[in-house]
Amino acid sequence: MGNKVAVLGAGSWGTAFSIVLADAGNDVSVWARREEIAASINERHENVDYLPGIELPRTITATHDPERALAGADVVVLAVPSQSLRENLPTFLPFVDKDAVFVSLMKGVELGTLKRMSEVVAEVGDIGAHRIAVVSGPNLAREIARREPAASVVACADENVANMLQERVHSPAFRPYTSVDVLGCEFGGAYKNVVALCVGMAVGLGFGDNTTASLITRGLAETARLAMNQGANPLTLMGLAGLGDLVATCSSPLSRNRTFGEKLGQGLTVEQIYASTRQVAEGAKSCSSLRALAARTGVEAPIVDAVDEVVQGALTTEQLMEAFISRDTKAELS
Ligand SMILES: NC(=O)C1=CN([C@@H]2O[C@H](COP(=O)(O)OP(=O)(O)OC[C@H]3O[C@@H](n4cnc5c(N)ncnc54)[C@H](OP(=O)(O)O)[C@@H]3O)[C@@H](O)[C@H]2O)C=CC1
Numbered sequence: 146m147g148n149k150v151a152v153l154g155a156g157s158w159g160t161a162f163s164i165v166l167a168d169a170g171n172d173v174s175v176w177a178r179r180e181e182i183a184a185s186i187n188e189r190h191e192n193v194d195y196l197p198g199i200e201l202p203r204t205i206t207a208t209h210d211p212e213r214a215l216a217g218a219d220v221v222v223l224a225v226p227s228q229s230l231r232e233n234l235p236t237f238l239p240f241v242d243k244d245a246v247f248v249s250l251m252k253g254v255e256l257g258t259l260k261r262m263s264e265v266v267a268e269v270g271d272i273g274a275h276r277i278a279v280v281s282g283p284n285l286a287r288e289i290a291r292r293e294p295a296a297s298v299v300a301c302a303d304e305n306v307a308n309m310l311q312e313r314v315h316s317p318a319f320r321p322y323t324s325v326d327v328l329g330c331e332f333g334g335a336y337k338n339v340v341a342l343c344v345g346m347a348v349g350l351g352f353g354d355n356t357t358a359s360l361i362t363r364g365l366a367e368t369a370r371l372a373m374n375q376g377a378n379p380l381t382l383m384g385l386a387g388l389g390d391l392v393a394t395c396s397s398p399l400s401r402n403r404t405f406g407e408k409l410g411q412g413l414t415v416e417q418i419y420a421s422t423r424q425v426a427e428g429a430k431s432c433s434s435l436r437a438l439a440a441r442t443g444v445e446a447p448i449v450d451a452v453d454e455v456v457q458g459a460l461t462t463e464q465l466m467e468a469f470i471s472r473d474t475k476a477e478l479s
């Protein structure tokens with residue numbers, strides 16, 4: 146095995162992370178669902194749909210053929226939407242080397258099964274935890290693609306694998322830290338998208354920084370409550386994959402989740418927002434799965450509950466804010 150990485154998914158983050166991988170010295174082969182995206186990457190060295198105006202390194206090539214993308218790759222990066230991973234995996238798995246390590250970039254929880262992405266990979270591919278890693282942190286795709294400095298977490302149950310991947314993804318602008326808390330990183334990544342939807346709603350309604358800071362802070366408390374109930378290390382939620390990503394996503398106009406929430410706050414419907422973009426806002430789906438998981442485990446999750454109600458059309462954004470403020474009062478650290 147050499148230094149070839151297959152990146153499965155040519156959206157914003159799959160493409161931006163390919164730049165990190167190329168800058169770190171890997172040969173990168175991207176699988177694109179649409180042939181025209183593969184052609185744009187190969188011929189123009191640009192992903193015209195997802196990262197227009199960003200020149201891609203020549204060591205990134207793309208193909209529509211999963212077998213070609215995966216041939217000779219010892220690291221397989223998964224960058225498709227969370228809700229399509231289960232249906233995508235059977236297309237990829239026959240061509241994955243038996244020792245290759247999977248790296249999930251995805252930040253969602255599967256509807257129905259309520260599984261995290263690493264759990265879906267383990268189940269569908271019958272793959273051990275030592276071969277499944279996660280990269281998660283404050284990593285807005287366009288900023289990473291512009292090589293603005295950022296840090297992130299590479300988590301794997303096997304510390305040696307996390308160390309190996311840390312080297313493979315360490316580029317001049319991208320600083321990865323290792324962790325063995327895959328679960329904590331995945332909950333941090335999925336939950337912050339829902340909190341960002343909520344913050345976006347507040348912004349869309351015209352509220353300022355006190356409101357958004359209150360939602361971010363209570364969102365972090367809620368994230369930690371559910372993640373710890375599931376076995377996460379609480380310190381992971383205080384780190385890059387928790388607080389770091391929460392702050393970046395909730396603060397940035399580049400975030401699709403925050404933007405989705407903002408449009409809801411401005412009065413657009415969920416259907417109108419879906420019709421206006423092809424990019425994924427994971428929180429609009431994961432609010433339902435995280436809500437179901439919290440209910441199943443008896444964990445209080447008022448932000449996730451209320452965001453899901455808004456997305457289902459059962460609550461307006463004004464009612465969400467009213468519900469947030471008028472809930473029964475309690476001790477902060479309860
Ligand atoms: N963008 C970001 O800043 C970051 C994103 N992430 C996470 O990375 C994951 C991927 O997101 P991102 O790249 O941003 O998403 P985008 O919306 O930018 O791109 C989605 C990609 O998935 C493809 N796709 C859509 N539907 C399917 C399907 N049913 N089967 C296979 N492929 C499909 C799209 O192909 P097509 O063009 O043909 O529709 C496109 O290549 C998400 O979980 C996200 O939360 C994590 C960190 C940062």
Ligand SMILES: O=C(CO)COP(=O)(O)O
Pocket residue numbers: 252282283284285286338341390393394399400401402403425426427
């Ligand atoms: O995960 C992200 C930043 O770390 C990207 O957030 P959005 O999916 O909301 O754009």
